[in-house]
Amino acid sequence: SAVISQKPSRDICQRGTSLTIQCQVDSQVTMMFWYRQQPGQSLTLIATANQGSEATYESGFVIDKFPISRPNLTFSTLTVSNMSPEDSSIYLCSVEAGGSHSGANVLTFGAGSRLTVL
Amino acid sequence: GQNIDQPTEMTATEGAIVQINCTYQTSGFNGLFWYQQHAGEAPTFLSYNVLDGLEEKGRFSSFLSRSKGYSYLLLKELQMKDSASYLCAVRDSNYQLIWGAGTKLIIKP
Numbered sequence: 001s002a003v004i005s006q007k008p009s010r011d012i013c014q015r016g017t018s019l020t021i022q023c024q025v026d027s028q029v030t031m032m033f034w035y036r037q038q039p040g041q042s043l044t045l046i047a048t049a050n051q052g053s054e055a056t057y058e059s060g061f062v063i064d065k066f067p068i069s070r071p072n073l074t075f076s077t078l079t080v081s082n083m084s085p086e087d088s089s090i091y092l093c094s095v096e097a098g099g100s101h102s103g104a105n106v107l108t109f110g111a112g113s114r115l116t117v118l
Numbered sequence: 119g120q121n122i123d124q125p126t127e128m129t130a131t132e133g134a135i136v137q138i139n140c141t142y143q144t145s146g147f148n149g150l151f152w153y154q155q156h157a158g159e160a161p162t163f164l165s166y167n168v169l170d171g172l173e174e175k176g177r178f179s180s181f182l183s184r185s186k187g188y189s190y191l192l193l194k195e196l197q198m199k200d201s202a203s204y205l206c207a208v209r210d211s212n213y214q215l216i217w218g219a220g221t222k223l224i225i226k227p
Contacts, residue, residue, distance in 0.1 A: 040126075040219065041219055042122075042205075042217040042218060042219045042220070043161070043205070043207075043217040044217075045214075045215070092160060092161075104149055104151070104166040104168070106151070106163045106166065107151075107153075107161075107163070107215070108163075109160035109161050109162075110160060111159060111160050112158075112159075112160055114158075
């Protein structure tokens with residue numbers, strides 16, 4: 001399965017600032033997924049990053065708040081803009097491995113970026 | 119709306135067996151996944167069910183009943199390292215993954 005390097009692993013940020021999270025995959029993938037995981041809650045998909053086109057955002061998430069770049073098939077960034085304490089969460093990038101388990105597209109995740117906004 | 123329910127927390131004893139249940143209500147069904155997530159780490163894949171029945175993989179087994187919208191993850195011969203959160207996720211008819219909030223499993227000696 002793919003190996004994903006994600007950074008930063010954690011950061012403490014001031015209200016109103018922005019932070020960019022980077023994800024590097026060791027193989028070329030068509031889609032990369034950005035998730036948010038708030039304490040005690042489900043993984044929530046923020047957006048799907050496609051190389052060469054605009055990211056596709058899920059309901060409740062907008063490009064101005066979470067701009068995404070996907071310059072090539074192995075790299076993506078997610079920026080959390082104009083942060084508030086409500087943005088304190090773990091942010092995870094992930095990719096799919098097609099058909100590796102009984103036909104399932106299994107997700108492989110980066111280690112996550114734990115952001116605390118003061 | 120789409121919904122996945124699993125217990126928030128469970129406690130079990132080292133060496134014992136524990137069953138973590140997951141019930142789901144989704145728009146269609148295209149497979150159910152179980153992931154394990156240790157504290158501070160990324161989720162890792164455990165099992166996948168798309169047909170009814172039991173899938174066994176070493177100490178871990180996963181069961182699915184599509185008619186009941188129900189799955190469970192069975193962990194045998196529990197070890198301390200099994201202390202983690204276990205996430206249930208269902209792929210719906212649009213191939214979107216719907217995630218449960220996870221079950222935190224605490225293993226006691």
